[in-house]
Amino acid sequence: MSTLHTSFCAAMAQLPLVAILRGLTPAEAPEIGDAVVGAGFRLLEVPLNSPSPLKSIALLRERFADALVGAGTVLNAQQVREVHAAGGQLIVAPNFDPAVLAEAARLGLVSLPGVLTPTEAFGALAAGAAGLKLFPAELASPAVVKALLAVLPPGTPLLPVGGITPAGMKAWREAGAAGFGIGSALYKPGKGAAAVRESAAEFVAAFHGLLRS
Secondary structure: OOHHHHHHHHHHHHOOEEEEOOOOOOOOHHHHHHHHHHHOOOEEEEEOOOOOHHHHHHHHHHHOOOOEEEEEOOOOHHHHHHHHHOOOOEEEOOOOOHHHHHHHHHOOOEEEOEEOOHHHHHHHHHOOOOOEEEOOHHHOOHHHHHHHHHHOOOOOOEEEEOOOOOOOHHHHHHHOOOOEEEOOOOOOOOOOHHHHHHHHHHHHHHHHHHHHO
16 A cells, blocks of 8 residues: 555545535635645645646645645546646546556556446446545435445445535435545635635534534
8 A cells, every 4th residue: 555545544534525626726725725624624636627726736735744635627647647746646537537547556646536336436446446436426325325335345435526515414424425525515716715614614513423423
């Protein structure tokens, strides 16, 4: 297991919530990063269809040494190399592409590909995925999570992404979801750092409440 994979497992054990910062600009990155990391997030994703995403990734990496920072919407091997060059550690995709996983593995990065079917899930794990992004979660359900986990290798991290809210996490967790990717309910362009900090705290409190229940 690589150092980054060990760090990923530690971050998942601490708080298995991925902050998806789609639309983040480099100018906002430090303040928005402070808001989510201050609330407890240790997994940060800047999708590549954001403005100057590689610069934001580099800024977040420099500022938050204790967090794992990477890119979302990574669609090809060249983008994996660009994220690596910017200091990124996570490669998150909406789909399963063996070439993306192979390049991430070559560079020692952590991969979280998007899957929706057992075929995709098993293929992604065989290609070296550290965890699976169930996407879009709006097309699935907690029952799908339960069914997938019944056949996947024990301990496979499965993270629903899409439409996740603090109140909606309970049913997914009861079905076995390891964590979640949190997008527009946490951050979207135009949402200030104070509001992001409040939303981040709500997600963290809701998740910790599930652990205590």
